[in-house]
Amino acid sequence: MPNLQQVLLPEPLFTQDDILEGAAIVTTTQPNSVKQRFLFQGLLPLKRSTLVADVIAGMVLAAVGIPEVMGYTKIAGTPIATGLYTLLLPAFTFAVLGSSRHLVVAADSATAAILASNVSRLAQIGSPQYVALTGLVALVAAALLLLARLFKLGFLADFLSRTVLIGFLTGVGIQVAVGQLGTLLGVAEGGHGSIKHLLSVVQDLPNTHLPTVGISLAVLAVIILLEKLWPKFPGALLAxxxxxxxxxxxxxADYGIKIVGPVPRGLPSFGLPAVSLDDVSSLLGVAVSCCIVIIAQSAATSRAFALRYNEPFNEDADLIGLAAANMAAGFSGTFIVNGSPTKTAIVDAAGGRSQIAQIVTVAIVLIVVLFLTDPISYLPTAALAAIVFLIGMKLIDLQGLRDIFKTHRDEFYLAVITAATVVFVGVREGIILAIVLSLILHVRHSYRPHSAVLVHENHFWRPLPVVPGSMSAPGVIIYRFSRDIFYANANRFSEQVRMLAETATSPVQWFILEARAITEIDYSASQTIRNVVQALASQNITFVVTGLAPEVKAQFDRDGLTKLIGPDHFYNRLGDALKTFRHLHKSASGD
Known part of the structure; x- marks a missing residue:
């Protein structure tokens, strides 16, 4: 897993020229864009110019991805073979059904952490029942993703702000890294949650197993040094x-060093996990949490790569691919899968330009599970823990937190609160808090919009703060409200209008609402505007509206506001309103 910048600002690609004839299934037209859906959209067209690069990129992905997905099983609490299985049927399914030509789908640290923190309360980690429950989570998540596609809920990804995502992923990184300390040191692991786990490790420090520590340090040194000296080399694979x-x-094993042990050879078993329907309700919350992360992370990655390469992006088609991939995971004995920004970036850096790269990776993993599981059984668990520990450390985005602290101090505190919730309370609670805080940020920005009083200086309109006594010119106040008016900010709108009218330094004849930024009003806002117009009328002040969008004007008509304000007091341009004001003022004064 990457830091938040990588999660949200990855890279895109995807050209639809020269699509093979007959591949098109459906063409849908949407506002401002034309989106086409094709069978095997991520695979076709096959281009000779990029085919070799795709194959090489697939080999690179296998070299990097195989150690990573095995490491994610330590986070998820499932047998090591299940990590390899995520790079088989789930990855293949998305490559065939997904829209993105670049998104790599497999095991992921964030969803694995959410999974383990919740399913571990229902069954013993690593037990057959536990593995069955993780498969059920994948199936429930698949159903939820299909519902999200049906109701076009992909836009929900936009409601997770980058600020709280940085905090969330940082908290996940801390939890993941702390969770590996016991294995790295060869001491007993105990306690549920990061803090209890850390305390357990500290208490057992006198029993540290030095040979295990030596292996941990050696693996960490190899990976870190290769990342510094040769970043593109798969250091984890070499380690x-x-x-x-x-x-x-x-x-x-003869020296007390724990090893992975026997790994099943062959294809995974297929079928429904051995669970009951009663388990669905127990796992619904964790499935929802995973879905939110999947939608946010996968959509952001696909969109970013599509923008980079000027390719179409169909978020709804990707939701179908992700749902199918998780359904495949649930039926093939593994756990929930997600779009991976880091693996996607690795394929892109290696020259991969289509899902052919992921198909090549699937083929390599298939060879591994059929013929090479015996060597994997000798792998020290400390080596696996070292890989996962580094994954967790990379999730801790200190630079992102520093950047937020420098420029948006209040949002920095929200990110820290989110991270602390993940570490001290739990991952599921952290993602719920992340959503709530993101919505609070959204409402807060809408609740306190940047309103202003406009004055004309040197051929330009200059905004002035809304303070007592502000006026645009003798007899007129031009007030700009830069957000939609709704129940949460309607009182602020009313208070500012009344304050400006009551504290004006000279008699006000016209109060002009410059409404170009207003795209919607709700019922509460409509009633507030009605009260404001009536209050100004009682002071012999004419309320005038300029720049109102046609659809909002239609709402004014339906609410009776147009009749109350007067149809002749609506102007498309501010300049036209001011010409009328000057004309009336001259006529009234006899000038």
């Missing part, structure tokens, strides 16, 4: 291969 070879040659 895993080296650890397996050393374990086989020197018989690590």
């Amino acid at each position: 895993v291969v080296g650890a397996i070879a050393a374990s086989w040659v020197f018989h690590f």
Whole structure:
């Protein structure tokens, strides 16, 4: 998993020229854009110019992804083989049904952490019942993703602000890293939650197993040094291969060093997980939490890569692909899958330009599960923990937090609160808080819009603060409200209008609402505007509206506001309103 910048500002690609004839299934037209859906949209057209690069990118993805997905099983609490299974049927399914030509779908640290923190309360980690429940979560999530597609809820991803996502992923990173300390040191792991786990490790420090620590440090050193010296080289793969070879040659298990142990050879078993319908209600909350992360992370990654390469982006089609991938995960004995920004970026950096790269990865993983599981059984668990520990550390986005602190101090505190909730309370609670805080931020921005009094200086309109005594010119106040008016900010609108009218330094004849930024009003706002117009009329002040959008003007008509204000007091342009005001003022004064 990457830091938040990588999660939300990855990279896009995707051209639809020269699509193979007959591949088109449906063409839908949407406002301001034309989106086309094609069978195998992420795979077609097959281009000779990029085919070799796609194959190489798939090999690179396999080299990086295989150690990572095995590591994610330590986070999810499932057998190591289940990580490999996420790169089989789920990855293949998305490559065939998804819209994005670049999004890589497999196991992911954030959804794995959400999964483990909740399912572990219902069953013993690693037990058959636990694995069955994780499969059920994938199936429930698939159903929810299909509902999101049916009701076009992909836009919900936009309601998770980057600020709280930085906090959420930072908290997940801390939890993931702390969760590996016991394995890294070779001490007993105990306690539910990050803090209890950390305390348990500290208490057991005298029993640290030095050979295990040595392996942990060696793996960490290899990965970190290769990232510094040769960033594109799959350091994790080299570390895993080296650890397996050393374990086989020197018989690590004989020295008390824990190893992975037997890994099932062959394809996963297919079928419904052995659960009851009663389990669905228990797991609905965790499935919803995972879905929110999947929609936010996958949509952001696909969109970013589509923009980079000037390609169409169909969020709804991706939801179908993600739903199908999770359905495949549930039926093939593995856990929930998600779009991975880091793996997608790795494929892109290696030259991959279509889902052919992911198909190549699937083929390589298939060879591994059929013929190479015996060597994996020699892998020290400390080596796996070291990989996961580094994944967790990369999620801790200190630079992102510093940037927020410098420019948006209040949002920084929200990010920290979110991170603390994940660490001290739980991942599911953290994602719920992330959603709530994002909505609060949205409402807060709408609740306190940047209103202004406009004055004309040097051929330009200049906004002035809305303070007592502000006027645009003798006899007129031009007031700009820069958000939709709704129940939460209607009182603020009313208070500012009344305050300006009552504290004017000279008699006010016209109060002009410059309404170009207003795109909607609700019932509460309509009643507030009615009261404001009547209050101004009692002071012999004419209420005038300029720049109102036609659809909002239609709402004014339906609410009776047009009749109350007067049809002749609506102007498309502010300049036209002021010409009328000057004409009336001259006529009244005899000038």
